[in-house]
Amino acid sequence: MKSSKSEKIVIGTIRVHPRGFGFVEPEDRSIEQIFIPPFLLGGAVEGDVVEILVSEKPNEKGPEGKVCHIIKRGRSHIAGTITHLIGKKKALAYTPLLGTRTPVTVNSTSSLKPGDRVVIHVTSWTSKGEGPKGKIMRVLGSISDPSVDLIACIEEYNLPDSFELQAIEEANALGISVSENECQNRKDLRNLVCMTIDPETAKDFDDALSITKDKTGIYHLGVHIADVSHYVKRDSFLDKEARERCNSIYFPGVCIPMLPEALSNELCSLKPKVDRLAVSVLMKLSSDGKILDYEIVRSVIHSRKRFSYEEAKLVLDRKKKSPYFKHLKLFVELCRLLKKERYQRGSIEFALPDVQILVDEKGKPEGLKLVEYDITHQLVEEFMLKTNEIVATHLSKMGKPLTYRIHDEPSVENLKEFAYLASLFGFKVSEIPTMEELQTLFDQARGSPHGQFLATSFIRSMKLASYSCENIGHYGLMLDHYTHFTSPIRRYIDLIVHRVLFNDNGHNLEEIAFKCSEQERLSAKAENSMIRLKKLRLLLKRQKETPRQPWKATVTTVKPMGFAFELDELLIEGFIHVSKIGRDFYTFNEKKKSLIGSHFHEVFTSGDSIIVTLKGVNLITGEAHFELAKCS
Incomplete structure (x- = not known):
């Protein structure tokens, strides 16, 4: 494959983040890891050896690239959970490795049920535009059974379960x-x-x-x-x-x-x-x-x-x-x-x-x-x-x-972003803060309603x-x-x-x-x-005990499409789409990183305290769905 003068080809192993993007660790250790956006993974999954095209355009956060060829699959067995039965001979399985957009078609049996956790031998990753196919090697148990969580995690991440x-x-x-x-x-x-x-x-x-x-x-x-x-x-x-x-x-x-x-x-x-x-x-x-x-x-x-x-x-x-x-x-x-x-x-x-x-x-x-x-x-x-x-x-x-x-x-860009975030809470630091300034900030913020949020935000930026x-x-x-x-x-x-x-x-x-x-x-x-799975199980338990329980949460990230938040007690992440906020039409202010209501001028920005209620939990995909109750 030919590449332009502003691009080069690198071979390495890909690691995929739960949010969909990936990083490639090049075989040449002198090259730093390369960021791969979700839409440029090219069907690669965790552990695959890939050939990537790296853009050499300046980027403060480091090099980016796209997968142009999968040289070797990292594994042939993956873990998943049955979501749908298709007739009597086929079923669809969700696998954390491939995500919600790429179900695996597997063989079915009369005893197979939605919610069964399985180990799958992948027989075909992609073929003629079709998704992955596989054969069920082992049924571990039901997603509703927490005693199966350990062996399912061992299979999912290919961890050792015994000594020689x-x-x-x-x-x-x-x-x-x-x-x-x-x-x-x-x-x-x-x-x-x-x-x-x-x-x-x-x-x-x-x-x-x-x-x-x-x-x-x-x-x-x-x-x-x-x-x-x-x-x-x-x-x-x-x-x-x-x-x-x-x-x-x-x-x-x-x-x-x-x-x-x-x-x-x-x-x-x-x-x-x-x-x-x-x-x-x-x-x-x-x-x-x-x-x-x-x-x-x-x-x-x-x-x-x-x-x-x-x-x-x-x-x-x-x-x-x-x-x-x-x-x-x-x-x-x-x-x-x-x-x-x-x-x-x-x-x-x-x-x-x-x-x-x-x-x-x-x-x-x-x-x-x-x-x-x-x-x-x-x-x-x-x-x-x-x-x-x-x-x-x-x-x-x-x-x-x-x-x-x-x-x-950390990158200069990440330091600038954190400095701006801190300023939203009244903390004044330089545009590119020094370590001394940061320690003073965290000392001042400790014990405040936003102290843990600021510390966690900085850790994530490093x-x-x-x-x-x-x-x-x-x-x-x-x-x-x-x-x-x-x-x-x-x-x-x-x-x-x-x-x-x-x-x-x-x-x-x-x-x-x-x-x-x-x-x-x-x-x-x-x-x-x-x-996260144990927290989701606990969330379900609380919901059964106290339906419509209000949960205190903190807004973590605001985007044009809505805002992410984290429950203060369980530290579970959630997302409210802009269309579900209600009462108003919200526009995104890029400079302030905020959603602002056009009529009532209600503002949502990082660090805001909100109240949410649980709509439902999907243990299979590890997702919790919330709705906004009110601002505190």
Whole structure:
């Protein structure tokens, strides 16, 4: 295919966003990813290897292109849900991979019903203008059954659902405890008062903490990380499984681990009251939180206490007694010093609460739990950030090859758009705001009705962090050197960094960095898909309990055709078409990014608080339909 002088041909793998557009990761890693608009996908789906025509016309958001040829399909099996029966021999299936506009025609049986979730072998993607065709390989269950959500998600995203027998046998052969022989040639830190602070339901404890403060005001902080590399040797069956998975995946109530539970929840996990092998980063910090010295050693530790975030907060608030109160107070003291240092260099903290979905043993959602980003979460995060920074800087100074955690700065256009959005709420920043201005803005907005909306909007405008052997720094943290080291039980990159640290070299780091970045994004898509489905089930439950329940929501984006919004409680997105607003004829003001009524002059703009009611939920397509009740 010939291309014009302003275009070039690139080959790469396409990743398709749920909203319909895609990004191509070129095979040539020196080329940045290329945006593909929805109408230029050319029939390509997630994971396909494609040939694209890239326009080299200037674009502030980066290069764009169109798919001109599908070289290789990424998969032959896809998951879907039956929507219609066509006679006795055929049916139509909706598949998240292809979307609502491209149903798959499949074979039918007498027992097949609309709502059945199925695994389809695609026999033909397109033929003579017809859509995809396939054969049903397996019926998983009904869309109405939440216990099927996990296996359906595994099939949809092609996730691992079990470990190879050889990997299980390797894990079991490692035993259940640490022997004294294994403690040889390690720094014995069993006398240190170590503790873990994790979510209530956690079982894989990657990190433990210890702290003292001497008479001169110097802090002695120990961050002790599970020594997974001691057990998972390069090219072993365990290593091959971990390298294929790249990370653990967390769904409401269940986890798909990177390592078998004999390691992830037992031998590697830094459980209390037992000896465990670790890699310890022992830091000395001044009275104002500056690093004076550090040591990185292989160690053996003995955790004294397993704190949940909730219990640690109760102890700090003096609502519960604990012999470790003074340790927790020192953690908080040092945490605040590190936060101050981080703010001074321009790093941003959003401090957003987390909304967790509570499910029963069958996967049925029962409610929500709001987890505040309180000081117990902050201190763990600050210590992990500092540890990752120290390890990255240490390895970089030694000239060792390293997989960095990098984060590019947002585009000028995105910064301008956010600055304008902030101005709509009375926050004044420069046209292209600095990190210092942004942090001031988020500090001022925190706790306000629009604080979470502004923080979420900025996060969405930023580029994704990724792994790379080429260090460009970390924009969000404002660091020159950063890596991931502190979670080797659940992230393969961290395991690799541990190996590099102790001279186990020779890995293809570029390939590992690329694969881990890709798998991280896939895992996030799977997690978000599952979370949305559970939220929709909860929405249906609420509707049955309280029909016509009003929901508070915040307008997120305004377009000529209507506006998108997000429910304040469930964080589910919805859309109101301009024709459904009612009462008036609305026109779009491009400059103000607002819809304005011609007669009553009612205005809808980003950040507005509205009230909506639920019209219906389609569990198959993952859509919720709302109507506008009133403005608040």
